Amino acid sequence: MKIAFLTPEYPHPNTGKSGGLGTSIFNLAKGLVKIGHQVSILVYQQHTDTVFTEDGITVYQIKNVKVKGFSLFLTQRKVQRLINTLYAENKIEIVEAPDWTGFTAFVKPKCPLVIRLNGSDTYFCHLDQRPVKPKNKFLEKRALQQANGIISVSQFTAEVTKQLFNLKNKITIIPNSIDISKFHNNTMEIENNSILYFGTLIRKKGALELPLIFNEVIKINPEAKLILIGKDSGDKQSGSASTWKLMQPLFSEAALHNVDYKGLVPYSEIGHYITKATVCVFPTFAEALPVSWIEAMALKKPIVASNIGWANEVIDDGTNGFLVHPKEHTSFAEKINELLKNQQLQKSFGEAARKTAEQKFAMEVVAKQSEVFYRKFL
Template identity: 20%
Template sequence: MKKTKVLHVCDSLDKGGLEEVIYNLVKNTNDQEFEASVACFKGGVVADRLKENGFICNEINEPKNIPRINKLKNYIKEGQFDLVQVHFSFEGILAAKLAGVKVIETTHNTYHFFENPWGRLKYSFYLNLVDSIVSVSKTVENFNFANFKVMNKKKAVVIRNSIDSERVSPTERPKEELKRELGLPENSFVISTLSRIDVQKGLEYFIEAAKMLNQKYDQLVFLIPGEGSQEYSQSLRSIAEGVENIRFIGHVSKVNELFKVIDIFAMTSLWEGAPLTLLEAMAYGKAVVVTDVGNTAEVIQDNVNGFLVEKKDVQAFVDRVTTLIDHPEKRLAIEHQAQQDFTEKFSNQIMISAYKQLYKSLIN
């Protein structure tokens, strides 16, 4: 049986949630029915990982728009792809349409840089070119309909993100050993974020909450993993200056070991689409306190499998963390429910099956 050839297209394939979703799809839709590969205009960490694992990732190194569109169009034609799934790349949409191939646009976020009329008009044009619009959450779909003119809303579908099983691999190393490696006291209670260092993540509010919690407890440690904007990172370090139990630990290669030492997972984002780290925390059975942005309210049932707070509401964040610290039995119940909900509602199998069904419907 001839396989359906699917090409994923994105501008950059370095680090981030969008990039991890692409890796997940390529890895888990390569089977007896589908052959998935990637084309991008700039490589990086995820591009390298794809190649290391034997998947095709073609980097189209053209600095200007028209040459890169033509090169990608030719690559689509020569590769005889049946379907192109674009992950927020205008050039990718144009190249696919010029190649005469059906195209899916995947919207991964509530893109706040579309605040000007020209930006909204431009993206509306591209959304009406494609054959299907996938939103990674209902919140993202609602954002699209509110901000862009989509003529045929029947081509819009919600497929919620999930995470590949390799991202949920609990370590057998003792928690005490891992704490020693991180330089954490053995009796410390660890509250951690996990994201790139970016204004979107609202980490200044995490730091302000840490300062307030330090007035109530003396065994806490606050971890800020990740890399990103140097300017924003420096501003955060200035805010945290003199607070020794706020640790900037940089890039974490073994996330499973980080989750082993975390007692509470925190996310103080100002906006999101469908954050993968929230799902990871749930899969590892962690109690979470997250801001009500993006799809978090679709994932977290407040006071059942986690806590939701309004963005920038530091006092509410502190109150929820206090509840989890002071009531271990409550924290244990939330941890159990979070892990159960991930398995039943947000497992990778659900996401992969939904995409395969979409591919079949478009080809047929």
């Protein structure tokens, strides 16, 4: 098959910064190429119109059209023309796009168009309990209604999205994936009593719960250390330009002394920090299906994470990790301390986590599931 992915981000030096959406597309694209398909990536919001090929994947950079009041519409038309040209030239057969902000609401390709739910703006605003822009909700709903098919990375995201948009469409569940071959837990020595959080410092990921949780950890285990990795972000609720500044006063004096915030580090170095950590923690309130959890699991790390919605589709509580509500600070801390002091439990959870990552979230597994889905529309 000849599959194209339309996206506002993609992890490559030529295309700029990318988050979880771009990483999930990159992993799936590699998986599809590995099982014999041709893959094109159409990246809009670029500074230039360029085409390049790397590792068997052809990337089309698309510069947005800048005309006041008409930029979105004209860029959509530009993308539509490109898709239809590639289809006419037999370079693509089907296009997949994300749900975020409903970019495809008024894009009408001549080939099938499917949408993968990684979490729309409406979805995340709902989980954050804040209002969504009416324009975004309208575009996202229209895009989903227009799509030939819909995939969701989790059952939870599918159900919430259906309710929010009153959708009647059938939604197929296919999770995010990682390249398992890139995640090997080598003989690097684990730093005892170390707790790692990696991800953006932002309220919706539980960043403001972390200090209150760690305060409870320190009361029982004064040797515990908290390592934070990720870019700082502003906080819409308080108006603060820095979530890290909001976090610091929440730590007790003893706890703050044992916190090491390393800021944003290159993605290539994240595995090093995961491998060294004793436990990884994710007290998040809003996700679709987090790749960061899967990466930690692939490196055999025991996890204590949020028990909200999507969580039990990734972690089997008590088998390959612990699930606790982020607001239950004492209970969350108790589970962290239980893992910190019990090496056998660390090993048991880590081995089970790796097995889950291999069986459910390896890119080859997810690529084959996606292949079956695409064939329905060709």
